[in-house]
Amino acid sequence: MTKGATQGAARRRGRRPGGTDTRAALIDAARAVFIEQGYDGATVRAIAAKAGVDAAMVNHWFGSKEGLFAEAVLKLPFSPHELAERLLDGDVDNLGQRIVRTFLTTWDTTGGGVFTALMRSITSHELAAHVLRDFLIKHVAGQVLKSVGIDHHEFRATLVASQLVGMGMVRYVAQFEPLASTDVETMVAAVAPTIQRYLTGPIS
Amino acid sequence: MTKGATQGAARRRGRRPGGTDTRAALIDAARAVFIEQGYDGATVRAIAAKAGVDAAMVNHWFGSKEGLFAEAVLKLPFSPHELAERLLDGDVDNLGQRIVRTFLTTWDTTGGGVFTALMRSITSHELAAHVLRDFLIKHVAGQVLKSVGIDHHEFRATLVASQLVGMGMVRYVAQFEPLASTDVETMVAAVAPTIQRYLTGPIS
DNA sequence: GTCTATACAACGATAGAC
DNA sequence: GTCTATCGTTGTATAGAC
Secondary structure (H helix, E strand, O other), X not given: OOOOOOOOOOOOOXXXXXXXXXXXHHHHHHHHHXXXXXXXXXXHHHHHHHXXXXXXXXXXXXXXXXXXXXXXXXXXXXXXXXXXXXXXXXOHHHHHHHHHHHHHHHHHHOOOHHHHHHHHHHHHOHHHHHHHHHHHHHHHHHHHXXXXXXXXXXXXXXXXXXXXXXXXXXXXXXXXXXXXXXXHHHHHHHHHHHHHHHHXXXXX | OOOOHHHOHHHOOOOOOOOOOHHHHHHHHHHHHHHHHHHHHOOHHHHHHHHOOOOHHHHHHHOOHHHHHHHHOOOOOOOHHHHHHHHHOOOHHHHHHHHHHHHHHHHHHOOOHHHHHHHHHHHHOHXXXXXXXXXXXXXXXXXXXXXXOOOOHHHHHHHXXXXXXXXXXXXXXXXXXXXXXXXXXXXXXXXXXXXHHHHHOOOO
């Protein structure tokens, strides 16, 4: 659209003059459209149109729609190493609070639409669930729980994930009130004890 | 819908002999296919084939695919009153346990695919989220929490929902191990205290 | 001159509508 | 059944960078 899809006359064939980065434009457009429409709802043509290029460019640069999806949506907007470090910076007894607070502020500021897109991808595209699982378990949960150093750390990790995912589903996707509009600190007070118990408390 | 007036004598041609109810057969088939494939994945043709009728019948009876979806999926064969009664049959101190156990045994026996379908509908179909929310909050959560009789019952209800939805997402949709394979009683031991605190404990 | 990023046309499949 | 629209994808000619 604003990207200069058709600048007055018909788009010219051939290589564009220097500086344009079709690949990056496609990733930006794909992120937006996948977020809005979901994997199946997003069409290659719509993404290409938003990027101001031809649909064939998707196959040229990413091989397929699925390749573009992997590049655009599954490359999350945060560094797992940074995240783990930030969570571990402090007392283990407050880890639950930091996790809930970080989770909510992160997704609140990104608008929640990204989280919805992620859930939509997971529910409709088996590949996404697998990739996300490996990513989370290996790079975030693994690092954090190794530092906590306690038994059943894999089970505890999935328990933590369950409460966080559910909180995101209710807050961002389904938007059940009043939870969807509850301020972050109230949420921390309510949910952090749950996370803390899953991390370091008795679970059986 | 756009039916009713046209189901008289004008539709004689091709009508099946005695007793068969194409409309009901379509709803049954649609329920199964929508559950299995999600809204986008379910095709009108597949539904019609399962019902043993022509695809044109969908348009005839329900106007469109979306009309059929509304009739089939959003009217679940589900008794909220029964559910609420079953949950309330016992001590309030064990309510968390009963909720987790009922949730898991219900969805475990239906295979988990149904839960996935529900989440898929919610994430991809805004209408479904609204209808489901009203349904749950009004008929199930409302009744249960009124009996518990405590402050902030709406907030508590959404907190409970968040843990249950998240547990289902991890167990049935994303299938994160080991939670996905953990037996029901171990899950109850781990998660019930969370639910119980959301219901009757301090949350702020 | 060579390479390649690009646009365009068209294909086969498949959907919902009529 | 047929029609029409649209999907993801592929083949190919070409404009421009190097």
